[in-house]
Amino acid sequence: MGSFKRLAVYSLLLSFIRISSTLSILTPTQPIRDGTNETLVSAGGTFEAGFFSISNSKSHYVGIWYKSISPRTVVWVANREEPLTDSSGVFQVNSDGLSIINSRGGRIWSSNLSKTIEKPVVQLLESGNLVVKDRQNLESILWQSFDHPGDTFLPGMKLGRNFKTGQSLALTSWKNLDDPSPGEFSMGIDTHGLPQLVVTKGGSTVYRAGSWNGLSFTGTPTLNYSYMKFVFVLNEEEVFYENEILNSSILMRSRLTPEGYPFRLTWSNQKTSWDTHYSSNMDECENYGLCGANTNCNPRGTKVCECLTGFTAKSQDSNGSFGGCGRTTQQVCNKGDRFQKYEGKKLPDTSSSWYDKTISLRECEKLCLSNCSCTAYANLNISGGGSGCLHWFDYIMDMRELPEGGQDFYLRLLAGSELNIISSFHMTLAFSSCFS
Structure with missing residues (x-):
């Protein structure tokens, strides 16, 4: 006892x-x-x-x-x-x-x-x-x-930049799973042109989630979760992105892995493990600029890399490496230029873009036509029927097909040869149908 x-x-x-x-x-x-x-x-x-x-x-x-x-x-x-x-x-x-x-x-x-x-x-x-x-x-x-921040993004944290103080908030990967010292990859908001969420290695972009279109980043699935709210703020003082958790019983985190992949995860009590809800390593087209300039990357197409209308391939080696595309013609732009609409796209890199929050899509088109350096345009914000204007100049980089969602994009076609190519193509189809 x-x-x-x-x-x-x-x-x-x-x-x-x-x-x-x-x-x-x-x-x-x-x-x-x-x-x-x-x-x-x-x-x-x-x-x-x-x-x-x-x-x-x-x-x-x-x-x-x-x-x-x-x-x-x-x-x-x-x-x-x-x-x-x-x-x-x-x-x-x-x-x-x-x-x-x-x-x-x-x-x-x-x-x-x-x-x-x-x-x-x-x-x-x-x-x-x-x-x-x-x-x-x-x-x-x-x-x-x-x-x-370290390598983990929690609800309530911010990624972005304060323009007044110069403070920048970005994730930095671990060196490896057993070493938390800073690794090769960082994830944050690139503030050149229209701000966009990117992953960099040694200062060079390796993955681009894209710019914010009012609903989500243009390169990611629509962010629609009942237990959380996504916030993106862009004004004269700062730009930042954050998540707000609406159900405190749910544990959620995003992590930048040592290999440079962003993952969003939630904890499952039933499985006693982390469930992955989004990751950037879905397919080869997520590699930044895989196909080069003026291309569309389509992982489900007969060819992964294809030139945009009005452009031809510069080079392609025996290993399938694609060196981007150049204009079919160097003709100077004029009032006869038109735009071709592409649907369901991850919008191109916006680091050299121009934007205006107030003008309409029609005004956006007219403004692009008035500037010979303007290559393409799109809505800045697609929520509520669409608003604002986004312009690209000189070349298009890192555009791709998305498995779902995506956005409309309008590419400039020069009057003359490029429009004639399209007209000839449609006439050929019509002629062929008469004898089928």
Whole structure:
């Protein structure tokens, strides 16, 4: 009986230790130490922050992960560029903000606050956002992890750019699945021309989700989910994209993989795994500029790469590599030019485009005709019947067929030979039908 009582007391003590190791806030007198069970947990218990290591690695990191999901799904890492090499680290907050201290007392990572805080406090929000506040003004966030994205995009985060401050928010992939240090790929908003969501490698675009058309990015399926809302804002001060979750019971995240693929995933309690709802590696036409300039990429066509009307292939080697297309004729544009309508397309690269939110599609056409450099046009926004104007100049890049959805696109055909080619083609069809 004595042994049973001792076992009960020991179990109760262990339970108390586990409970006491879960923190709701960090303060200067209450840091988190590696090698203990201490973690910071969000109010609803969705997220947890603390020290962790990956697989059998000796590297230690401070990060944020889903508390109740196994295996651990990490959504943010503080010291991804400088891991600790032992379990003697300390994660703390002081008047100058957050920092990670190694066994020698050196600071290996800091939040770098621009001003000192009299009474700093750190919270992990239910959104997965780690924030630093002053106890004297808890409504104001002085620093937040959402302003320093890793490889994961959570509801409530923003991707984009503040034109006034120059702050840019973009995802950066991990080096590999066992190494959270910055990898080769980044995903963010390219602000050249009409802003668009892109994935880059070494500064070069490798995948383009496209520009925002009022309903979705032009290169992605229509974003229609009952449990979430998609927000895109473009004005003189900033451009950003974010997701708002409407059903808090659903866990959703987007991740840029070490291979450069964006995935959108939701957690399934039934399967106890992550379900993929969208990924960019659907087919070869998702590779940016696969066919070159002035082409349409169609993965289901007899030829994947085809020249647009009025253009001919520049080169094509024995391996099927396509070098883009050039104008069939160099004739100067004139008032006889017309436009050919293409339907169901991912709109071309808009990094060299021009746009106007106010004019109609008819006005957009007239304006394009008045400028010999204008190659094509389309509606800027397709919601509510369509509005606004988007112009392309000189050449067309990275247009493709979409398996569903897509948008109308109007390509300029020069008067004379290009229009004659089309007329001749239709006459041939009509002549052939008379004898069939």
